Amino acid sequence: MTEIHADIVPNLWFDREAEQAAQHYIAAFGGNGRILHTVAAHPDAPSPQDVPMVVEFELSGQRFVGINGGPQFTFTEAVSLEVRVSGQEALDQIWAALSEGGEELPCGWLKDKYGLAWQITPTDYYDMVTKGDDAARARLMSAVLSTFGKFDIAALQAAYDGS
Secondary structure (H helix, E strand, O other): OOOOOOOOOOEEEEOOOHHHHHHHHHHHOOOOEEEEEEEOOOOOOOOOOOOOOEEEEEEOOEEEEEEEOOOOOOOOOOOEEEEEEOOHHHHHHHHHHHHOOOEEOEOOEEEOOOOOEEEEEEHHHHHHHOOOOHHHHHHHHHHHHOOEOOOOHHHHHHHHHOO
16 A cells, blocks of 8 residues: 555634634744735635635644635534643643633633634643553543643642542
């Protein structure tokens, strides 16, 4: 079988806020991103003429495409973007930026002001969940499932340690 080298680029459908959302996400990631290019709407396209049809942007090295396709499709929690962060300060910073105008959800999830679901997960969680015994992992999962809103890394560690 031939090995296939391909990039996976998430495409995000917006009503008409793709460029605004891209700028918001770039700011949320501390400027670690950029708009790569925009494509104007075709005169016969369903996208309004005063906004670009396509906005390609990058966040932390990952490419995304924002499409201004109109209101017929909206985001659901069936698809989310997970952001793995190191340390409580980084978690707090990105959580504050992405949740502004949005909604906090259980288990470290949020919906941003555009309705896109995000999971803001500390890398410490993955260190804990892949190590230790079954009892430690069960305590960790109990702490995760009882969390509403953003994670407190020290609380997750305490639950994992059994303290």
